[in-house]
Amino acid sequence: MHAHPLVYSCEPTYMASPTLTLEHHGQPITVSISGKVIDECGEGVQEAGVTVLLGEMALANASSDELGQFSFPNLETKIAIHSLRARRPSYQSADEEVVVTKEFEGRTIDVVLRLHSLSEKPLVERESRPDSYPLDAGETVLSSYLPQLQSYTEVRVFFATDRNKRLDRAKVIPTKTFGDQRNPEGAISFGYCDVSIPAEHHVGRIERPGIFQLYMEDPNKHIVLLRLEKLGENQFFQTVATKASASPTREVFFFIHGYDVTFPEAVRRTAQIAADVNFRGAPICYSWPSAGRYTGYGADAASVEWTVPHLLDVLGKTANLPEIGTIHLIAHSMGNRALVRCMEEIAKGFSPTSRSRFREVVLAAPDVDAGVFVNSADQIVSATKHITMYASSNDLPLKISKQLHDFPRAGESGENIVIVPNIDTIDASAVPSDILGHSYYGSSRTVLSDIYALFDSGKVPPRFGLKEAHHLEKLYWLFIP
Secondary structure (H helix, E strand, O other), X not given: OOOOOOOOOOOOOOOOOOOOOOOOOOOEEEXXXXXXXXXXXXXXXXXXXXXXXXXXXXXXXXXXXXXXXXXXXXXEEEOEEEEEEEEOOXXXXXXXXXXXXXXXXXXXXXXXXXXXXXXOOOOEEEOOOOOOOOOOOOOEEEEOOOOOOOOEEEEEEEEEEOEEEOOOOOEOOHHHOEEEEEOOOOOOEEEEEEEEEEOXXXXXXXXXXXXXXXXXXXXXXXXXXXXXXXXXXXXXXXXXXHHHHOOOOOEEEEEEXXXXXXXXXXXXXXXXXXXXXXXXXXXXXXXOOOOOOHHHHHHHHHHHHHOHXXXXXXXXXXXXXXXXXXXXXXXXXXXXXXXXXXXXXXHHHOOHHXXXXXXXXXXXXXXXXXXXXXXXHHHHHHHOOEEEEEEEOOOHHHHHHHHHHOOOEXXXXXXXXXXXXXXXXXXXXXXXXXXXOOOHHHHOHHHHHHHHHHHXXXXXXXXXXXXXXXXXXXXXXXXXX
């Protein structure tokens, strides 16, 4: 891998607030509000106007900087429900509810506002049968343009998803290839996407068009979904087996995304990881029906539980393929809830032969109740050969999740770091990350290098770049800054 600069990730956070009680409603308070305005891919939006509203009254205005950041220091207001609104030409305005309670006196409330473009340009069109719906197995969706001078490589990402099929009958826009709702029948759709990795790709980066380019994607410059083909279930597993068997250890890896992630975002992240760790087997994106918006945290929490039997079914059928020698699993954030549940079932119900194929499990920033995780640990370690958990004390989404749930998350470090036998806990607080500190697993060259070492050799710590540390006489590991 090459040394390259990093950019912000495409997997953002959410805002959660404590309950407002009538006892203190209307009392004066001084708080600070800070945050970031981003676009659909998590990139900072510059020169967006941000307004703090109390009812219909504007209390303060600010403009986002070149990174999309804004702040309202020492804002004098009242204990009440507020709104934050972000506006910018060519974008739909974004609003987030902020509950200001007495507990926030003298403190800072963090908020992220996502803008959606009003001039979305369809980049992918039907190759044939434009009036049919949905895509039949074997039908292909192709990019409407391919440059004459190709300066990119392609990564084939297989996918399994229980999302609903797209609602657009005439054209396939990447953001609508699969929707943000559950498939009503609970059925799983299978297929693959070919994704461009530009020649000038930087490790840890998902290259996307700039905010002034809107949707002018160029596979020579950006990571783009070039084509999608839906496959029948049998054809899918046969194709995965063929691809995996061509690699030295006949391997596949699954990526299970977290909260607030669309189908295209999940596929692009899978392709980026596969490229950055030089994965030669079959990368598979398992995409569950995340709502793809900040206000959908509750819906996502329900859907990630709903998806468990479907994910387990796909893992089981993959593990039963005789051509497969090794299966690696990477889950991020809320996606770990589904994976941990599946690993419990793998430990109990899979045959020894099937279980032996699961080698490396990477739990990245798990948004899982720490106590629940500890209770499950003894069981899940028997589902695979090796488990690595990355945690951080700079993870803003997990801090907010802890506030929302009243209990620590398994992906926290510091005083709440989770250390259990037979799981390697690695504190990633020192590695560079985005402003939210949540997506270091895919955006940090340091962590990607560690994942590469795991997949390549399966070597347990001490590994290059790690040093030994202890908490309450328990061993864990730190990335060396």
